[in-house]
Amino acid sequence: MDYELPYLSASRIKCYLSCPQKFKLQYVLKTPWAFQPSAMVLGIAVHEAIEVYYKTWMDGRRLSLSDMHDVFEESWRTETDGKRLDVDDPEPAKNMGKDLVATFHDQVRPQNVMAIEYDFRVPLLFKDSGEVLGVDLVGRIDLIEADNAGNIVIADSKTMARRPSEQDLAIDLQLSAYAYAARQLGIVHADETVLLRIDALMKTKTPAFIQLFTTRTPDSDTQFVRLAADIIHAVVSGAFPANPGWQCGGCVVGDTCYLKNS
Numbered sequence: 676m677d678y679e680l681p682y683l684s685a686s687r688i689k690c691y692l693s694c695p696q697k698f699k700l701q702y703v704l705k706t707p708w709a710f711q712p713s714a715m716v717l718g719i720a721v722h723e724a725i726e727v728y729y730k731t732w733m734d735g736r737r738l739s740l741s742d743m744h745d746v747f748e749e750s751w752r753t754e755t756d757g758k759r760l761d762v763d764d765p766e767p768a769k770n771m772g773k774d775l776v777a778t779f780h781d782q783v784r785p786q787n788v789m790a791i792e793y794d795f796r797v798p799l800l801f802k803d804s805g806e807v808l809g810v811d812l813v814g815r816i817d818l819i820e821a822d823n824a825g826n827i828v829i830a831d832s833k834t835m836a837r838r839p840s841e842q843d844l845a846i847d848l849q850l851s852a853y854a855y856a857a858r859q860l861g862i863v864h865a866d867e868t869v870l871l872r873i874d875a876l877m878k879t880k881t882p883a884f885i886q887l888f889t890t891r892t893p894d895s896d897t898q899f900v901r902l903a904a905d906i907i908h909a910v911v912s913g914a915f916p917a918n919p920g921w922q923c924g925g926c927v928v929g930d931t932c933y934l935k936n937s
């Protein structure tokens with residue numbers, strides 16, 4: 676059976692690589708989730724508070740911590756209303772989220788903010804040969820800033836439990852997708868190296884806000900499109916093997932996985 680793929684995104688690529696069967700259940704069959712992961716709810720609520728902070732900053736004001744917490748609370752309510760969480764007591768996760776928002780508010784130093792939550796849809800293609808894959812790359816860039824020297828920095832905001840290594844940053848697919856899109860959209864010249872940053876709120880005992888830099892050369896676009904091409908080929912061919920492993924523990928569609936139902 677062949678499957679259509681309406682578009683690709685960094686999270687879809689990561690999902691396919693972690694478990695093709697999960698990709699099928701989630702994106703092809705659109706299986707309802709059995710529960711909401713509290714870490715995901717926390718991440719969304721923190722993200723929304725940060726988004727409103729930057730939007731307010733672009734309007735020339737600095738959002739108060741109390742207003743940021745209101746955004747966090749509202750988002751938490753929306754994400755959990757009528758849904759089952761993966762924990763009996765969500766309060767520790769919620770309190771951690773509010774602490775992370777406070778840490779961000781205390782430590783962030785915005786530079787020249789050019790765009791926030793920048794939606795994109797660009798064709799996936801090999802620049803050298805001109806071959807077009809026929810499936811677009813879709814995503815949303817969290818933040819585009821210019822530093823004091825005028826360099827454009829493209830940033831991804833995340834909540835994280837562990838500090839990523841240099842190698843993690845070098846192969847991060849979300850950042851590779853941002854770099855590819857930035858060149859396609861002309862935010863950065865096609866031949867330029869893209870400067871990228873992860874703005875990480877660390878879910879450590881004492882929460883911390885760290886900014887980690889990396890780059891992508893134009894060659895990384897070719898590698899990214901090569902990977903996308905392989906995944907498109909696998910998906911449209913109906914290749915969805917299960918990949919049992921640590922990821923099964925938090926699998927939101929695991930109840931319908933064939934490994935559990937055969």
Ligand code: SF4
Pocket residue numbers: 694695696697700917918919920922923926928929930932933934
């Ligand atoms: S339970 Fe495991 S193998 Fe099955 S879909 Fe989920 S992640 Fe994949």
